[in-house]
Amino acid sequence: MDRIPILKIGETLLVTIQVDFHDRVALALLEDLSEKIVNFSSKGLLIDISALEMVDSFMGRILGNIAKTSRLLDCHCVLVGMQPAIAITITELGITLSGIHTALTAEDGLALLNKLVNAKKNGKPSAKKQEAKWR
């Protein structure tokens, strides 16, 4: 069965989606990713879609699910490399991909992941907010 390779680089996982995936491949990817995030305690996931020529609502839903699932497993997800034509098309189609972090290049994506992961390690702004709320 076709599987999309997942690369581990330090605390980050890297996935490049190069072919239009269908149902089985997409589900396998979601399972593989969840397993690897937990096994490696990965804090960041970079998904590169620069090779995709289109994203339809099915693929949009899969990408959204991957982002939500990884977040539940304490891993931040950044989507990189979306072609401008795809951004225009999915907006018109009505896919919002809300709550998904994006960056234009893999390099920018890694920088954003570092920021997201480190913000949690050092600042813990969410904990402070929580404290304020309780007072």
Added chain:
Amino acid sequence: MAVKSQEERPISSEEDILTVRNSVKRVTALLNFSLVNQTKIISAASELARNTLEHGKGGRSIIQLINDPDRVGIRIIFEDKGPGIADISQALEDGFTSGRGMGLGLGGAKRLMDDFQIESKENEGTTVTVTKWLEKN
């Protein structure tokens, strides 16, 4: 309006959606649609092919290269003999879904194309026809 050429593709598995997409891509590239419009047409075709597979229980698509005296375009017809759609206006609303998608298929495809026609009879099937014309320079 005349049909210059056409090809037929069955839709009975997920792989077939890919085949439909590739055929549509070939025609849009042949007609020299802009990259944005190529992406829109391929995405609309992908949504509708998935509808044919999931809701129509499979069917076929016909991809046509069409022309008027003063313009050319692509027309794609999706046919199935599935359960049909009881309430078409409801099915066209964003967010309405009876399948596994986001409920954007029909309404989204309509927005992406120039012309959108749907005919459906309960227990007989559904035919969706979409057209996009090449903008004149």
